[in-house]
Amino acid sequence: MNSLETAISTLSGWVWGPPMLMLLVGTGLYLTILLKGLQFRALPLAFRLIFHKDHGHDGDISHFAALMTALAATVGIGNIVGVATAISLGGPGAVFWMWMTGLVGMVTKYSEAVLAVKYREKGIYGMRGGPMYYLSKGANLPWLGWLFAVFTALATFGIGNMTQANATAKIFEATFHIPTWITGVVLMVLTALVILGGIRSIGKFTSLLVPFMIFGYVGSALIVLGLNADKIPQAFLLIFQHAFTPIAATGGFAGATIASAMRYGIARGVFSNESGLGSAPIAAAAARTYDPVKQALVSMTQTFIDTLVVCTMTALIILTANSWTQGVSPGQLTSASFGETLGASGEIIVAVATSLFAYSTLIGWNYYGEKAIEYLLGPRFIRPYRFLFIAAVIVGALMNLELVWNISDLMNGMMALPNLIGLLILSKVVKAETDRFFNHSDN
16 A cells, blocks of 8 residues: 555656646746737626626526635635645745736636536536536547546545545634544535535635625735734735745745746645636536626636635735744644734634535545546436535545545646647637637627
Protein backbone atom coordinates (compact mmCIF):
# COMPACT_ATOMS: atom_id res chain seq x y z
CA MET A 1 0.00 0.00 0.00
CA ASN A 2 2.82 2.41 0.83
CA SER A 3 4.44 1.79 -2.56
CA LEU A 4 1.08 2.40 -4.27
CA GLU A 5 0.60 5.68 -2.39
CA THR A 6 4.12 6.76 -3.29
CA ALA A 7 3.63 5.90 -6.96
CA ILE A 8 0.31 7.77 -7.20
CA SER A 9 1.71 10.76 -5.32
CA THR A 10 4.70 10.89 -7.66
CA LEU A 11 2.54 10.57 -10.77
CA SER A 12 0.15 13.25 -9.48
CA GLY A 13 3.09 15.58 -8.83
CA TRP A 14 4.34 15.01 -12.37
CA VAL A 15 0.91 15.61 -13.94
CA TRP A 16 0.51 18.85 -11.98
CA GLY A 17 4.08 19.95 -12.62
CA PRO A 18 5.27 23.02 -14.57
CA PRO A 19 4.24 21.69 -18.02
CA MET A 20 0.58 21.33 -16.97
CA LEU A 21 0.50 24.70 -15.24
CA MET A 22 2.11 26.33 -18.29
CA LEU A 23 -0.45 24.65 -20.55
CA LEU A 24 -3.35 25.87 -18.41
CA VAL A 25 -2.11 29.44 -18.19
CA GLY A 26 -0.84 29.42 -21.79
CA THR A 27 -4.25 28.32 -23.10
CA GLY A 28 -5.85 31.16 -21.15
CA LEU A 29 -3.36 33.69 -22.55
CA TYR A 30 -3.91 32.43 -26.10
CA LEU A 31 -7.69 32.69 -25.76
CA THR A 32 -7.35 36.15 -24.19
CA ILE A 33 -5.45 37.36 -27.26
CA LEU A 34 -7.76 35.54 -29.69
CA LEU A 35 -10.89 37.03 -28.10
CA LYS A 36 -9.32 40.49 -27.63
CA GLY A 37 -9.45 40.59 -23.84
CA LEU A 38 -13.09 39.53 -23.63
CA GLN A 39 -12.95 38.99 -19.86
CA PHE A 40 -12.17 42.66 -19.34
CA ARG A 41 -14.41 44.37 -21.89
CA ALA A 42 -17.48 42.13 -21.41
CA LEU A 43 -17.48 41.64 -17.62
CA PRO A 44 -20.22 44.27 -16.91
CA LEU A 45 -22.48 42.60 -19.51
CA ALA A 46 -21.71 39.19 -18.02
CA PHE A 47 -22.95 40.27 -14.58
CA ARG A 48 -26.12 41.76 -16.07
CA LEU A 49 -26.91 38.50 -17.84
CA ILE A 50 -26.79 36.45 -14.61
CA PHE A 51 -30.40 37.36 -13.85
CA HIS A 52 -31.60 37.36 -17.47
CA LYS A 53 -34.17 34.66 -18.26
CA ASP A 54 -34.63 33.03 -21.67
CA HIS A 55 -38.14 31.61 -21.40
CA GLY A 56 -39.31 28.89 -23.76
CA HIS A 57 -35.84 27.80 -24.89
CA ASP A 58 -33.92 24.53 -24.51
CA GLY A 59 -32.41 23.88 -21.11
CA ASP A 60 -33.30 22.72 -17.62
CA ILE A 61 -32.40 25.63 -15.33
CA SER A 62 -31.88 29.39 -15.51
CA HIS A 63 -28.58 31.19 -16.13
CA PHE A 64 -28.48 32.00 -12.43
CA ALA A 65 -29.12 28.41 -11.31
CA ALA A 66 -26.49 27.06 -13.70
CA LEU A 67 -23.97 29.56 -12.33
CA MET A 68 -24.86 28.67 -8.73
CA THR A 69 -24.48 24.95 -9.47
CA ALA A 70 -21.03 25.53 -10.94
CA LEU A 71 -20.09 27.85 -8.06
CA ALA A 72 -21.30 25.22 -5.60
CA ALA A 73 -18.73 22.81 -7.00
CA THR A 74 -15.99 25.43 -7.34
CA VAL A 75 -16.21 27.46 -4.13
CA GLY A 76 -14.89 24.89 -1.67
CA ILE A 77 -12.16 24.17 0.83
CA GLY A 78 -9.64 25.39 -1.75
CA ASN A 79 -10.86 28.93 -1.09
CA ILE A 80 -9.93 28.58 2.58
CA VAL A 81 -7.23 25.92 2.91
CA GLY A 82 -5.89 26.30 -0.65
CA VAL A 83 -5.17 30.02 -0.24
CA ALA A 84 -3.52 29.36 3.12
CA THR A 85 -1.35 26.67 1.53
CA ALA A 86 -0.29 29.03 -1.29
CA ILE A 87 0.81 31.71 1.20
CA SER A 88 2.48 29.21 3.55
CA LEU A 89 4.58 27.69 0.76
CA GLY A 90 4.87 30.53 -1.74
CA GLY A 91 4.70 33.61 0.45
CA PRO A 92 2.47 36.67 -0.08
CA GLY A 93 3.57 36.91 -3.73
CA ALA A 94 1.62 33.71 -4.47
CA VAL A 95 -1.59 35.75 -4.20
CA PHE A 96 -0.54 37.89 -7.19
CA TRP A 97 -0.04 34.79 -9.34
CA MET A 98 -3.36 33.42 -8.12
CA TRP A 99 -4.96 36.64 -9.41
CA MET A 100 -3.22 36.25 -12.77
CA THR A 101 -4.51 32.69 -13.03
CA GLY A 102 -8.02 33.95 -12.31
CA LEU A 103 -7.85 36.70 -14.93
CA VAL A 104 -6.79 34.39 -17.77
CA GLY A 105 -8.97 31.60 -16.35
CA MET A 106 -12.07 33.73 -16.92
CA VAL A 107 -11.73 33.49 -20.69
CA THR A 108 -10.93 29.78 -20.44
CA LYS A 109 -14.14 29.26 -18.49
CA TYR A 110 -16.02 31.33 -21.07
CA SER A 111 -14.68 29.23 -23.95
CA GLU A 112 -15.58 25.96 -22.21
CA ALA A 113 -19.16 27.13 -21.73
CA VAL A 114 -19.56 28.32 -25.34
CA LEU A 115 -18.64 24.86 -26.56
CA ALA A 116 -20.69 23.09 -23.89
CA VAL A 117 -23.93 24.82 -24.90
CA LYS A 118 -23.22 24.68 -28.65
CA TYR A 119 -22.64 20.91 -28.70
CA ARG A 120 -25.08 19.80 -25.98
CA GLU A 121 -27.84 17.24 -26.50
CA LYS A 122 -31.28 16.49 -25.08
CA GLY A 123 -31.43 13.41 -22.90
CA ILE A 124 -34.00 11.55 -20.82
CA TYR A 125 -32.84 13.35 -17.68
CA GLY A 126 -32.49 16.77 -19.29
CA MET A 127 -29.73 18.48 -21.24
CA ARG A 128 -26.33 16.84 -21.38
CA GLY A 129 -23.10 18.47 -22.42
CA GLY A 130 -19.54 19.26 -21.50
CA PRO A 131 -16.07 18.37 -22.79
CA MET A 132 -17.01 14.79 -23.65
CA TYR A 133 -19.60 16.10 -26.12
CA TYR A 134 -17.58 18.88 -27.72
CA LEU A 135 -14.55 16.59 -27.97
CA SER A 136 -16.70 13.98 -29.72
CA LYS A 137 -19.00 16.12 -31.87
CA GLY A 138 -16.87 19.24 -32.37
CA ALA A 139 -13.28 18.03 -32.40
CA ASN A 140 -14.24 14.59 -33.82
CA LEU A 141 -12.25 12.84 -31.07
CA PRO A 142 -14.80 10.54 -29.38
CA TRP A 143 -12.10 8.45 -27.69
CA LEU A 144 -10.75 11.57 -25.99
CA GLY A 145 -14.26 12.47 -24.85
CA TRP A 146 -14.61 8.96 -23.43
CA LEU A 147 -11.35 9.33 -21.49
CA PHE A 148 -12.49 12.67 -20.09
CA ALA A 149 -15.73 11.08 -18.86
CA VAL A 150 -13.81 8.22 -17.19
CA PHE A 151 -11.48 10.61 -15.37
CA THR A 152 -14.43 12.77 -14.31
CA ALA A 153 -16.38 9.80 -12.93
CA LEU A 154 -13.36 8.70 -10.89
CA ALA A 155 -12.52 12.20 -9.65
CA THR A 156 -16.11 12.72 -8.52
CA PHE A 157 -15.85 10.14 -5.75
CA GLY A 158 -12.59 11.65 -4.53
CA ILE A 159 -12.32 15.42 -4.74
CA GLY A 160 -16.07 15.80 -5.25
CA ASN A 161 -17.27 13.51 -2.47
CA MET A 162 -15.14 11.73 0.10
CA THR A 163 -12.58 14.48 0.61
CA GLN A 164 -15.36 17.03 1.13
CA ALA A 165 -17.22 14.80 3.58
CA ASN A 166 -14.00 14.10 5.45
CA ALA A 167 -13.11 17.80 5.70
CA THR A 168 -16.56 18.61 7.09
CA ALA A 169 -16.49 15.76 9.62
CA LYS A 170 -12.99 16.63 10.85
CA ILE A 171 -13.81 20.32 11.24
CA PHE A 172 -16.97 19.62 13.25
CA GLU A 173 -15.10 17.14 15.40
CA ALA A 174 -12.30 19.64 16.14
CA THR A 175 -14.53 22.69 16.68
CA PHE A 176 -17.74 21.29 18.14
CA HIS A 177 -16.57 17.83 19.35
CA ILE A 178 -19.16 16.05 17.21
CA PRO A 179 -18.14 12.44 16.34
CA THR A 180 -17.27 12.00 12.68
CA TRP A 181 -19.86 9.25 12.16
CA ILE A 182 -22.70 11.57 13.23
CA THR A 183 -21.58 14.26 10.81
CA GLY A 184 -21.24 11.61 8.11
CA VAL A 185 -24.78 10.30 8.61
CA VAL A 186 -26.31 13.79 8.65
CA LEU A 187 -24.34 14.81 5.58
CA MET A 188 -25.38 11.64 3.76
CA VAL A 189 -29.08 12.32 4.45
CA LEU A 190 -28.80 15.97 3.41
CA THR A 191 -27.03 14.94 0.20
CA ALA A 192 -29.73 12.40 -0.63
CA LEU A 193 -32.50 14.96 -0.14
CA VAL A 194 -30.93 17.21 -2.78
CA ILE A 195 -29.38 15.02 -5.46
CA LEU A 196 -32.15 12.41 -5.84
CA GLY A 197 -34.28 15.13 -7.40
CA GLY A 198 -31.83 15.67 -10.27
CA ILE A 199 -30.56 18.92 -11.78
CA ARG A 200 -33.72 20.94 -11.10
CA SER A 201 -33.53 20.03 -7.42
CA ILE A 202 -29.79 20.74 -7.36
CA GLY A 203 -30.32 24.06 -9.15
CA LYS A 204 -33.00 25.22 -6.69
CA PHE A 205 -30.90 24.20 -3.68
CA THR A 206 -27.66 25.79 -4.86
CA SER A 207 -29.53 28.97 -5.84
CA LEU A 208 -30.39 29.35 -2.15
CA LEU A 209 -27.23 28.00 -0.51
CA VAL A 210 -24.45 29.46 -2.63
CA PRO A 211 -25.37 33.17 -2.39
CA PHE A 212 -25.93 32.74 1.36
CA MET A 213 -22.58 31.06 2.00
CA ILE A 214 -20.55 33.39 -0.24
CA PHE A 215 -22.11 36.60 1.10
CA GLY A 216 -21.86 35.24 4.63
CA TYR A 217 -18.17 34.45 4.31
CA VAL A 218 -17.26 37.63 2.44
CA GLY A 219 -19.33 39.68 4.88
CA SER A 220 -17.52 38.15 7.85
CA ALA A 221 -14.19 38.77 6.13
CA LEU A 222 -15.09 42.41 5.50
CA ILE A 223 -15.84 42.87 9.21
CA VAL A 224 -12.40 41.51 10.11
CA LEU A 225 -10.72 43.65 7.44
CA GLY A 226 -12.65 46.70 8.60
CA LEU A 227 -11.26 46.18 12.09
CA ASN A 228 -7.77 45.84 10.59
CA ALA A 229 -8.11 48.47 7.86
CA ASP A 230 -4.80 50.10 8.71
CA LYS A 231 -2.98 46.86 7.82
CA ILE A 232 -4.54 46.36 4.37
CA PRO A 233 -2.13 48.65 2.44
CA GLN A 234 0.82 46.70 3.87
CA ALA A 235 -0.83 43.43 2.83
CA PHE A 236 -1.15 44.62 -0.77
CA LEU A 237 2.43 45.87 -0.69
CA LEU A 238 3.61 42.40 0.40
CA ILE A 239 1.63 40.76 -2.41
CA PHE A 240 3.02 42.94 -5.21
CA GLN A 241 6.55 43.16 -3.80
CA HIS A 242 7.06 39.44 -3.31
CA ALA A 243 5.47 38.42 -6.60
CA PHE A 244 8.79 39.50 -8.14
CA THR A 245 11.28 39.34 -5.25
CA PRO A 246 12.02 36.50 -2.79
CA ILE A 247 10.79 36.83 0.79
CA ALA A 248 13.22 36.00 3.58
CA ALA A 249 12.48 33.68 6.48
CA THR A 250 10.88 35.43 9.43
CA GLY A 251 9.56 34.00 12.68
CA GLY A 252 7.94 30.66 11.81
CA PHE A 253 7.80 31.38 8.07
CA ALA A 254 10.52 29.57 6.13
CA GLY A 255 10.78 32.10 3.31
CA ALA A 256 9.92 31.66 -0.38
CA THR A 257 11.49 32.22 -3.79
CA ILE A 258 9.86 33.86 -6.81
CA ALA A 259 9.55 30.39 -8.37
CA SER A 260 7.69 29.15 -5.29
CA ALA A 261 5.33 32.13 -5.37
CA MET A 262 4.52 31.44 -9.03
CA ARG A 263 4.21 27.69 -8.61
CA TYR A 264 1.91 27.66 -5.60
CA GLY A 265 -0.05 30.72 -6.64
CA ILE A 266 -0.85 29.29 -10.06
CA ALA A 267 -1.47 25.76 -8.77
CA ARG A 268 -3.81 26.84 -5.96
CA GLY A 269 -5.56 29.31 -8.26
CA VAL A 270 -6.30 26.58 -10.79
CA PHE A 271 -7.49 24.18 -8.10
CA SER A 272 -9.75 26.87 -6.68
CA ASN A 273 -11.48 28.13 -9.84
CA GLU A 274 -11.16 24.91 -11.94
CA SER A 275 -10.75 26.92 -15.16
CA GLY A 276 -9.52 24.49 -17.81
CA LEU A 277 -10.44 21.32 -15.92
CA GLY A 278 -13.67 20.93 -17.89
CA SER A 279 -15.97 20.45 -14.90
CA ALA A 280 -18.00 23.70 -14.92
CA PRO A 281 -19.14 23.48 -18.59
CA ILE A 282 -21.12 20.37 -17.63
CA ALA A 283 -23.35 22.61 -15.50
CA ALA A 284 -23.35 25.38 -18.11
CA ALA A 285 -24.82 22.95 -20.65
CA ALA A 286 -27.99 22.68 -18.53
CA ALA A 287 -28.77 26.41 -18.79
CA ARG A 288 -32.02 27.52 -20.40
CA THR A 289 -30.81 29.65 -23.31
CA TYR A 290 -30.88 29.99 -27.08
CA ASP A 291 -27.35 31.39 -27.39
CA PRO A 292 -24.12 29.72 -26.21
CA VAL A 293 -22.41 33.07 -25.66
CA LYS A 294 -24.99 34.28 -23.14
CA GLN A 295 -24.41 31.39 -20.75
CA ALA A 296 -20.67 31.52 -21.42
CA LEU A 297 -20.54 35.14 -20.28
CA VAL A 298 -22.41 34.19 -17.11
CA SER A 299 -20.06 31.25 -16.54
CA MET A 300 -17.10 33.62 -16.84
CA THR A 301 -18.21 35.42 -13.68
CA GLN A 302 -17.73 32.18 -11.75
CA THR A 303 -13.94 32.48 -11.89
CA PHE A 304 -14.11 36.17 -11.00
CA ILE A 305 -16.25 35.48 -7.92
CA ASP A 306 -14.24 32.46 -6.83
CA THR A 307 -10.68 33.73 -7.24
CA LEU A 308 -10.79 37.52 -7.38
CA VAL A 309 -13.38 37.91 -4.62
CA VAL A 310 -13.51 34.93 -2.24
CA CYS A 311 -9.83 33.93 -2.45
CA THR A 312 -8.76 37.57 -2.14
CA MET A 313 -10.79 37.96 1.06
CA THR A 314 -9.09 34.92 2.55
CA ALA A 315 -5.64 36.14 1.51
CA LEU A 316 -6.13 39.59 3.00
CA ILE A 317 -7.40 38.11 6.28
CA ILE A 318 -4.24 35.99 6.51
CA LEU A 319 -1.82 38.77 5.54
CA THR A 320 -3.31 41.32 7.95
CA ALA A 321 -2.84 38.83 10.81
CA ASN A 322 0.36 37.45 12.36
CA SER A 323 -0.26 33.69 12.24
CA TRP A 324 1.27 33.22 8.78
CA THR A 325 4.68 34.24 10.16
CA GLN A 326 4.39 31.99 13.22
CA GLY A 327 4.53 28.53 11.62
CA VAL A 328 0.80 27.79 11.85
CA SER A 329 -0.13 24.87 9.57
CA PRO A 330 -2.04 25.70 6.36
CA GLY A 331 -5.04 23.71 7.57
CA GLN A 332 -5.41 25.98 10.61
CA LEU A 333 -4.03 29.23 9.19
CA THR A 334 -7.29 30.86 8.04
CA SER A 335 -9.05 29.89 11.26
CA ALA A 336 -6.18 31.25 13.38
CA SER A 337 -6.14 34.48 11.37
CA PHE A 338 -9.86 35.06 11.89
CA GLY A 339 -9.38 34.16 15.54
CA GLU A 340 -6.75 36.87 16.05
CA THR A 341 -9.46 39.50 15.54
CA LEU A 342 -12.73 37.80 16.49
CA GLY A 343 -11.51 35.23 19.02
CA ALA A 344 -13.39 31.91 19.30
CA SER A 345 -16.27 33.27 17.22
CA GLY A 346 -13.86 33.76 14.30
CA GLU A 347 -12.81 30.12 14.45
CA ILE A 348 -16.47 29.06 14.50
CA ILE A 349 -17.17 31.23 11.43
CA VAL A 350 -14.37 29.49 9.51
CA ALA A 351 -15.55 26.05 10.64
CA VAL A 352 -19.11 26.70 9.46
CA ALA A 353 -17.92 28.32 6.21
CA THR A 354 -15.59 25.43 5.44
CA SER A 355 -18.33 22.87 6.06
CA LEU A 356 -20.78 24.76 3.82
CA PHE A 357 -18.16 25.17 1.10
CA ALA A 358 -17.34 21.47 1.28
CA TYR A 359 -21.00 20.44 1.21
CA SER A 360 -21.80 22.65 -1.76
CA THR A 361 -18.83 21.19 -3.63
CA LEU A 362 -20.18 17.73 -2.94
CA ILE A 363 -23.60 18.63 -4.40
CA GLY A 364 -22.16 20.28 -7.51
CA TRP A 365 -19.70 17.50 -8.29
CA ASN A 366 -22.43 14.88 -8.01
CA TYR A 367 -24.02 16.41 -11.10
CA TYR A 368 -20.72 16.33 -12.98
CA GLY A 369 -20.30 12.68 -12.10
CA GLU A 370 -23.76 11.61 -13.15
CA LYS A 371 -23.35 13.27 -16.54
CA ALA A 372 -20.06 11.43 -17.01
CA ILE A 373 -21.76 8.14 -16.09
CA GLU A 374 -24.62 8.89 -18.47
CA TYR A 375 -22.13 9.45 -21.29
CA LEU A 376 -20.24 6.24 -20.53
CA LEU A 377 -23.03 3.81 -19.60
CA GLY A 378 -26.35 5.40 -20.51
CA PRO A 379 -29.16 7.15 -18.58
CA ARG A 380 -30.36 4.01 -16.76
CA PHE A 381 -27.18 4.05 -14.67
CA ILE A 382 -27.74 7.57 -13.32
CA ARG A 383 -30.00 6.54 -10.43
CA PRO A 384 -27.73 3.69 -9.22
CA TYR A 385 -24.83 6.13 -9.44
CA ARG A 386 -26.67 8.58 -7.19
CA PHE A 387 -27.17 5.94 -4.51
CA LEU A 388 -23.51 4.92 -4.74
CA PHE A 389 -22.50 8.57 -4.45
CA ILE A 390 -24.67 8.98 -1.35
CA ALA A 391 -23.14 5.88 0.27
CA ALA A 392 -19.62 7.17 -0.39
CA VAL A 393 -20.32 10.22 1.81
CA ILE A 394 -20.31 8.22 5.06
CA VAL A 395 -17.22 6.32 3.92
CA GLY A 396 -15.39 9.57 3.29
CA ALA A 397 -16.36 10.99 6.67
CA LEU A 398 -14.78 8.04 8.49
CA MET A 399 -11.67 7.09 6.53
CA ASN A 400 -8.10 8.33 6.15
CA LEU A 401 -8.03 10.13 2.82
CA GLU A 402 -4.40 10.78 1.89
CA LEU A 403 -4.52 8.17 -0.88
CA VAL A 404 -7.91 9.43 -2.08
CA TRP A 405 -6.57 13.00 -2.26
CA ASN A 406 -3.64 11.90 -4.42
CA ILE A 407 -5.89 9.87 -6.72
CA SER A 408 -8.29 12.82 -6.99
CA ASP A 409 -5.49 15.22 -7.87
CA LEU A 410 -4.29 12.80 -10.53
CA MET A 411 -7.77 12.36 -12.03
CA ASN A 412 -8.35 16.13 -12.09
CA GLY A 413 -5.12 16.56 -13.99
CA MET A 414 -6.11 13.85 -16.43
CA MET A 415 -9.47 15.64 -16.94
CA ALA A 416 -7.68 18.86 -17.84
CA LEU A 417 -5.49 17.37 -20.58
CA PRO A 418 -8.22 16.29 -23.05
CA ASN A 419 -10.28 19.39 -22.23
CA LEU A 420 -7.42 21.77 -23.04
CA ILE A 421 -6.76 19.89 -26.29
CA GLY A 422 -10.42 20.39 -27.19
CA LEU A 423 -10.30 24.10 -26.36
CA LEU A 424 -7.27 24.66 -28.57
CA ILE A 425 -8.70 22.66 -31.48
CA LEU A 426 -12.08 24.41 -31.27
CA SER A 427 -10.79 27.90 -30.46
CA LYS A 428 -11.85 29.18 -33.89
CA VAL A 429 -15.40 27.97 -33.18
CA VAL A 430 -15.36 29.95 -29.93
CA LYS A 431 -14.15 33.04 -31.79
CA ALA A 432 -16.79 32.65 -34.50
CA GLU A 433 -19.59 32.36 -31.93
CA THR A 434 -18.22 35.34 -30.01
CA ASP A 435 -17.94 37.53 -33.11
CA ARG A 436 -21.46 36.57 -34.19
CA PHE A 437 -22.91 37.57 -30.81
CA PHE A 438 -21.10 40.88 -30.41
CA ASN A 439 -21.57 41.92 -34.04
CA HIS A 440 -25.34 41.44 -33.78
CA SER A 441 -27.24 44.69 -33.89
CA ASP A 442 -29.17 43.92 -30.68
CA ASN A 443 -26.02 43.52 -28.51
